Amino acid sequence: MDLSKPATAVVPSADADVLTVVAGTTRALTGREIQRLSGRSLQAVQNILKRMVAHGLLEVLEAGSAQLYRLNRDHVAADAAVALLDLRGRLFERIRQQLKQWPMPPAAAAVFGSAARGDGDPASDIDVLVVRPENVDETDRLWAGAVDDLARSILRWSGNRASIIQVTPAQISDMMHRNEPIVASLRRDSVLLTDTSPLTTPERAGSER
Amino acid sequence: MSARETPRTATCTKADAGVRLDQARKFEEVAELVQTEADVLSSAANVAASLAVLAGIAASDAACCAALGRRSRAQDHRAAADLLRQIAPAGDLAAAKLERLVDLKDTAQYGVIYVSAADLRTAMRLAKGLVEFAAGVVSRR
Numbered sequence: 371m372d373l374s375k376p377a378t379a380v381v382p383s384a385d386a387d388v389l390t391v392v393a394g395t396t397r398a399l400t401g402r403e404i405q406r407l408s409g410r411s412l413q414a415v416q417n418i419l420k421r422m423v424a425h426g427l428l429e430v431l432e433a434g435s436a437q438l439y440r441l442n443r444d445h446v447a448a449d450a451a452v453a454l455l456d457l458r459g460r461l462f463e464r465i466r467q468q469l470k471q472w473p474m475p476p477a478a479a480a481v482f483g484s485a486a487r488g489d490g491d492p493a494s495d496i497d498v499l500v501v502r503p504e505n506v507d508e509t510d511r512l513w514a515g516a517v518d519d520l521a522r523s524i525l526r527w528s529g530n531r532a533s534i535i536q537v538t539p540a541q542i543s544d545m546m547h548r549n550e551p552i553v554a555s556l557r558r559d560s561v562l563l564t565d566t567s568p569l570t571t572p573e574r575a576g577s578e579r
Numbered sequence: 580m581s582a583r584e585t586p587r588t589a590t591c592t593k594a595d596a597g598v599r600l601d602q603a604r605k606f607e608e609v610a611e612l613v614q615t616e617a618d619v620l621s622s623a624a625n626v627a628a629s630l631a632v633l634a635g636i637a638a639s640d641a642a643c644c645a646a647l648g649r650r651s652r653a654q655d656h657r658a659a660a661d662l663l664r665q666i667a668p669a670g671d672l673a674a675a676k677l678e679r680l681v682d683l684k685d686t687a688q689y690g691v692i693y694v695s696a697a698d699l700r701t702a703m704r705l706a707k708g709l710v711e712f713a714a715g716v717v718s719r720r
Contacts, residue, residue, distance in 0.1 A: 374718075390719050394646045397665040407648045409593070452668065455719055488718025557608065561714075 371528045373496070374489045376457035379529075384410050386454065388418045393451045398431045398438035427451065458488060461528055465498070466563050468523055472516045477501040477539060477571045479563040482552070485530075486559040495533040496524055498563070499556065501571045502536050543572035587653040588662065596644035596717050599637045603710050606634035610703060617699060624694040628687035631699075631706035635680040638706070638713035639663050642673065645717045656681040666716060673712045680705040 371379045377386035387408040392399070399407070405415040419439055422428040427445050431438040441448060453460075462481060469479055483497035484490030498520070506513050517534055524532035535552075537545070546553050546569065556569055610630035616623040639659050640650040646666040651659035660674040660681075683702050687694050694702070 391646075394667055394716070394719060395665050396667050396670070397647060403648055406592075407646075455668070456715075458718065459715060558604065 371457070371461075371530060372490070372492045373458055373461075373485050373494065373528075373530070374491070376461075377454035379457070380454060384408075384414050385418055388415060388422070389451050390455055392422075392428060392439060392441045393448075393455050396440070398433075398440040400436055400438055404439060458485075461524075462561055462563065464527055465520070465524065468520055469563055473512045474503065474506050474510070474516070476564065477503050478566040478568040480556060480560040480568050481563060482555045482560040486561045492529065494530060496528065496530045498524070498532055498534045499552070499560075499568055500534060500536050501542060501568045502538050504538050504540065508536060537568075539571040542568055546572070587651060587658055588649040589652045590648055591640075591644035591650050592648070593645060593717075595650075596641045596713075599644060599650075600641035600710075600713050600717050603634045603637035603641060603706075603713060606630050606637060607706055607710050610634060610706065614699060614703060617696070621693040624696065624699045625687050628683055628694045628699050628702045631702040632680055632684045632687060634706040635677055635709040638709040639673070639677050641713040642666055642670075642709075642716040645713075645719070646670075656684070669712065673709060676705045676708050676712075680709070 375383060375386060377390060380386070381389065387410055388404060391404050391407045401416055401419060402412070404419065405412045408415060410418075419428060423430055423439070425447070427442055427447055428439045429442045431440060441451060443452075465479075465481070469476060478501040480486075480499050481496065482499055484494050485496040500517065502508065502513065508514070517536065521532040521534055524530065553569070556567075560567075607630075610627045613623050613627040613630060617627055636656060636659065639662075643650045643659070643662045643666070647662060649662070651662050653659070657678060660677045663674040663677055664670050666673065680702060683694070683698055686692065686698070687702070
């Protein structure tokens, strides 16, 4: 899945762009506004709007000489259009739910890199940082099995390979002291998968000692 | 200016949304740094809360630019909340967060009383929620 435009996994890219715009607001928009927000040509947008209006998915409002378009949220297809808006969010939510089932819960976890930024392409890895509690060994069978399961699930849910990095709170602390690029990436673009941020785990581990 | 544009809003682009989101994150990050000083220096709480408010306002602009192609230019930040409310889904929740955050603004920036620890925590939580909301809206496409 292209996490910069997840809806293109389901509908052609121009349609996905227009649907994302109209499903993303309750405001009625002009064709030109939809064109500007979608980044598509006016001709392409007009053709898509015409088709969606014909199917009843969009309603048309007259405002003087202008025509305004708004998603008809009562349409049976409206829920599907809205769901396309948040495919990334749904993917992250599934990961959160799986992490909650781990026999040894991670101290923290986050998606970072291109998946967190919402760019990349269908071939991009989904980068996940998992903070392993200090008392859990990397080779622990239950822990290692849970990590492998998560990687398989992410591939199944998205079509993207997961790149799962495991660190302990002490290692995170070292990475922060060395100002490693991954720390900047976590600060800038991460999506938390747990209530705790990976960057606060050294502090917490310290206060628990 | 199009027929529908009012003087209280300005058109903006996806690139503008990215710039405002970066600013929001930076305000939030500095607010967190200053928050750590608030335990020992009461006035630091006001500075941290002010930064949290700025983070929330920048995040709101980012979300509005990305979803609506316009942002509020009104002095009254409640107009920005009205725009946020037009974003779907969850624009109404984001608008409520901004309104609560802006309620703290005057105390934080101009008040002669110190922002309490509880209010600061609330401001940080609201700002964080708005930044997360904006990040989600900006990355939709």
